[in-house]
Amino acid sequence: MTSGLRIGIDVGGTHTDAVAVDPAGRLRATAKVPTTADVSSGIRRALAEVLAAVTPERPGYVMLGSTHAVNALLRHRGLHRVAALRLGGPGADRTGPFTGWPGSLRRAVEAGAQVVAGEVGADGGEAVPFDAAAVARFFGSLAGRAEAVAITGVYAPASARHELLAERIARRELGPAVPISLSHEVGGHGLLERENATVLNAALAAVAGGMATALRRALVAHGLGSVPAYVTQNDGTLMRAEYATRLPIRTVGGGPANSLRGAAHLTGLRDALVADVGGASTDVGVLSGGAPREAAGCAWIGGVAIDARMPGLVSVAVGGGTIVHRGRREVSVGPGSIGYDLSRRALVFGGGTATLTDAAVAAGRAAIGHRMPPAGQSAMLRRALAVADERVLTALARVGPGRGRPLIVVGGAGALVPARPEVVEVLRPAYGAVAGAVGAAVGHVGGEADRVAEVSWDGRERAIGEARELARSRAVSAGADPRGVRIVEMREIPLPRPYERSVRITVKAAGPVCG
Known part of the structure; x- marks a missing residue:
């Protein structure tokens, strides 16, 4: 009997957790098993324990959160070698792709890098003609070596035209099977941070595909091959598993975000400090209004700065293992x-x-x-x-203003965090050890959009309308029910040169899972 039951799964470095949550948000079953080297076996075992507890009901949805992608970047394992192309005008090559990367990660990822002429101005008009021949030579020279492609136009947030032209050439030169990441899809506006995120997204293609395959195999093994599967994003919202294989960079912060949202669900608190204690580290973050508080400025993954909206965390090497x-x-x-x-x-x-x-x-x-x-x-x-x-005490102090806020301790190794006189109250919710899986199970599907708009009234209003519609569309594409999608956040940020007289408009939409 299929129901609205949700299965949340959290694959950590030490344990794989699973929970069953009913439509009213009640926890029906939990499981905690050792994570396995092949990932899929651990997921299958955790699923088996949870499904046995809710038989004869069958879940209607499965949600997966994982640290798999970020661990691959930190350990330099399973990464594709990437051909990184930047499109720009004069001066675009002053600092090339991979600038500032740690040497070991760059060696693991770089197949080649090139800056080629082709620039769309901040107003969307063509400023420098697109050099199709140079693009073809670059990709042709890397045939057989490049396992993935990252294409970044300097002004792609204003117009993606040149990125799309370069994508077609890459397909012709490298073949249809090579994954291609485009910076206007990955998102962000700072050139180096957006380019870095696009390159990492391309490098993670095989890792994301492997995780999706592991999940699908586990579901098929339990007769759940037709059940919709979702993966958690950096902000704790969800997207379809197949969508995540295209944008794995949006999943690297999903594990900590799940734990914060799970802590909120288990305690009913909307404002608190949260310490998530896992097998290798303790992540300390802040719940604000029931959602993870975002990091200010760019995020850092494996020593590389990216333009991504991720939970603001302080992590320390304190874990059960x-x-x-x-x-x-x-x-x-x-x-x-x-x-x-x-x-x-x-x-x-x-x-x-x-x-x-x-x-x-x-x-x-x-x-x-x-x-x-x-x-x-x-x-x-x-x-x-x-x-x-x-x-841990230092992490609590560094994460930001916390006096007066309770501390919620979750994670399988939560016993490592003692009661602290510096904190008003320490809460250890029942089922806190599986908070990450709970957070995955109760999430909504999300979509985001970025637009650059002229400061003029007409330009601003037009860009806001386009961003709202695109955010809704992306939420639906990610698996949200179109009838329930709502705009949950909109921000306007004045931009420095070269976007004079412009603002960046970011919109986030979210809604319940489709069905």
Whole structure:
């Protein structure tokens, strides 16, 4: 019997969590299993536990949140080699593609980079003719080497015409199977940040495709192949899984956003601090009006600045799997983590690696495993826990004004965070260990649009109308029910040169899942 039941899944570095949430928002079932190297096996097992608890009901929707994409960037694994093309006029090559990238990530991603003539002015008119021959030579020279393409026009936010022309040439030279990312679809206005996001989006194509395949295989294995599947975005809203394979850069912040939204759902609070304690790190963010507060300015992923709307977080190396060992003078805590090997390698499970989970058990904060850590390790573990406490306290102070706000502690290793005298109240909601999966399950489908408008009244009104319509259209394309899509946010930001007398208009739309 198919119902409006939602299955939320959160794939973390240590555990894969799943929950079943009914249309009224009530939690019906939960599961927590170790994450597996192939991802799909862990999803299948978590799904099996949740489905067994709600039989004979069948879910109507499945929502997936994951740190898979951001971990791929941080670890340089599974990334495509990208041909990065920039289209511009005189001066566009003063700082080329990949400027400021960490050397190791650049080596993992760059197949080639070129700046070619072709510029659309801030007013949308052609300022520099498009050099089709140079574009063809660039892509032709990389045939067989480039696994993906990123195309960035300097003024693409005003007109995407040249990007679309370059896309057609890339298809001709490299073949139809090579994924192509266009900066006007990825979004943003600062050239380098928008270009960086477009290149990373292209690099993540295989990672996103692999995650979508893992999810689909898990669903098919349980007879749920026809159930609509969604993936969470950076702001905690959802988009169809197939849509996410085109825009994976919009999923890199989805895991923390899910945890913040899940914390809000589980407690009913709209304004609070949230500490999400996972296997390798603790992410501290702020709930404002029931949604994750966004980071100010650009976001940084793997040492690369991108123009993306992501939760404002302070992350520290404090997680359940964080490795502890004696240094020459003091205890070393992290940043390494044993991840999903916790149940095999941690001291409390009979392994030989000391972790912060062992420290929490030794201090009486957690009850996990089947043995106490050796007495000879107790002093080291006690000092390690003090280091972890100080890191969390520093993160709480750095995340922004929080006095007077309660602290919600969620995540599988939430026991690592003690009660703090600096915080008015510490809440540990029931099912906080699966808050990320809850946040995925209760999300709405979202769409965004960016437009540059002249300051004149007619230009501004026209751009606002276009942005509102495009945001709605993108929300529907991402899987929202067109009858329920609403504009939930609109912002106008004055722009510096070369967009004189212009403003940036950003619109966000959201609505319930279709069906």
